[in-house]
Amino acid sequence: MKSMYVRASVSALCAALLAGCGGGDDGSLVLQATIYGLAKPGLVLTSGSQEVTVTPSGSAATAVTFPNLIEEDSTIDVKIKTPATASKCEVDAKTVGLKANYYTARQVVINCTTNSYFLGGSIAGLTGEGLILNNGDQQIAPAAGSSTFTFKNPVADGANYGVTVLQQPAGQVCTIANNVGTMPSGDLSNIAVTCTKA
Amino acid sequence: MKAMYLAPIALALALAGCGGKESYTVGGTVNGLKFSGMELSNGSSKVAVQPPADGKSAVKFQLANSIDYGDEYEIVIKQPAHQSCGPALSGGLKGSAGYTQTIDVTINCSVNAYSVGGPVTGLDVAGLVIINGNGTAQEIAKDATSFTYTDAIPSQSSYGLVVLKQPAGKSCTITNGTGVMQDAKVETVAITCVPA
Numbered sequence: 056m057k058s059m060y061v062r063a064s065v066s067a068l069c070a071a072l073l074a075g076c077g078g079g080d081d082g083s084l085v086l087q088a089t090i091y092g093l094a095k096p097g098l099v100l101t102s103g104s105q106e107v108t109v110t111p112s113g114s115a116a117t118a119v120t121f122p123n124l125i126e127e128d129s130t131i132d133v134k135i136k137t138p139a140t141a142s143k144c145e146v147d148a149k150t151v152g153l154k155a156n157y158y159t160a161r162q163v164v165i166n167c168t169t170n171s172y173f174l175g176g177s178i179a180g181l182t183g184e185g186l187i188l189n190n191g192d193q194q195i196a197p198a199a200g201s202s203t204f205t206f207k208n209p210v211a212d213g214a215n216y217g218v219t220v221l222q223q224p225a226g227q228v229c230t231i232a233n234n235v236g237t238m239p240s241g242d243l244s245n246i247a248v249t250c251t252k253a
Numbered sequence: 254m255k256a257m258y259l260a261p262i263a264l265a266l267a268l269a270g271c272g273g274k275e276s277y278t279v280g281g282t283v284n285g286l287k288f289s290g291m292e293l294s295n296g297s298s299k300v301a302v303q304p305p306a307d308g309k310s311a312v313k314f315q316l317a318n319s320i321d322y323g324d325e326y327e328i329v330i331k332q333p334a335h336q337s338c339g340p341a342l343s344g345g346l347k348g349s350a351g352y353t354q355t356i357d358v359t360i361n362c363s364v365n366a367y368s369v370g371g372p373v374t375g376l377d378v379a380g381l382v383i384i385n386g387n388g389t390a391q392e393i394a395k396d397a398t399s400f401t402y403t404d405a406i407p408s409q410s411s412y413g414l415v416v417l418k419q420p421a422g423k424s425c426t427i428t429n430g431t432g433v434m435q436d437a438k439v440e441t442v443a444i445t446c447v448p449a
Binding site for chain 2: 187189190192193194211214216217218219221234235
């Protein structure tokens with residue numbers, strides 16, 4: 056007699072626990088993704104029927120939580136619906152396709168890189184040696200007679216640039232037009248360096 | 254009788270097996286070394302550590318003199334040019350031989366960085382934004398009389414401060430905004446604004 060009550064209450068407890076665990080539509084686990092290298096807006100992620108739009112945090116890693124909880128032991132299936140503007144984004148394959156638990160549901164990783172393009176332009180009248188142009192810590196030293204230049208390292212889409220003369224060539228003074236701006240979605244070659252006799 | 258001889262032999266063997274090492278070399282790894290001039294010493298034993306050829310690999314070092322079990326060591330760093338180096342773990346340059354199996358000290362180096370800035374004149378409106386290359390866009394406040402650029406510049410790196418955005422009704426120019434950072438902060442970059 057006694058054991059029947061115990062059994063009944065145990066099964067009631069079980070049912071309550073299961074309901075609490077999300078036997079219904081929603082699960083019990085917070086689904087979170089961490090996006091590395093995100094610099095641009097527009098990234099949309101999906102998990103089943105739910106989706107979330109990610110805004111760059113401004114730091115190296117951006118964390119985002121999906122609106123709905125997911126079920127324990129369901130398969131983690133985060134996909135990229137739309138990559139961030141001017142970026143390439145990929146889901147780290149090791150972090151999806153796993154059975155959902157408290158840990159795996161918070162460890163989805165997505166890596167993004169912003170497209171980058173070359174920065175350069177034209178040079179007129181350079182007859183002396185020694186010209187060094189710089190964009191911050193990036194330098195380039197066009198030889199005498201050069202008519203174009205391109206910095207070695209590409210610049211991310213949407214990043215600012217500001218090119219200055221770090222060192223004037225022997226016997227000449229060079230000035231730069233169009234030297235400041237924001238990197239477009241493509242190579243930029245309208246920076247104009249003009250050198251004249253000092 | 255037989256057992257009486259065996260026991261001390263076995264004990265001696267066991268001791269040799271676990272503590273046979275009597276002499277310890279003092280060495281380790283230096284990360285992030287980019288410039289020459291680093292010297293590490295322990296007492297009278299010294300070694301010069303040169304930056305790696307590729308400018309980024311870790312460098313191993315070993316001091317010439319070994320030390321005995323139980324001896325204290327303390328590695329003293331003479332800093333390389335333009336950098337600051339220190340133990341990866343606080344207090345990690347000191348110890349006693351035998352406390353760990355090998356003496357393998359990790360030293361991390363970073364390039365010293367200094368601020369650039371200077372006087373501002375004539376800026377009586379908001380909206381002036383300056384940058385250094387692809388660095389942070391920084392707005393200079395209305396009525397500022399001086400500024401310090403937000404990103405510190407590593408020693409021996411070039412910089413070039415330019416106006417990204419002019420404030421309404423003003424034309425601002427930057428003088429002495431370009432150079433190569435030396436080992437001190439720069440306070441001579443001048444921003445001058447005049448009516449546009």
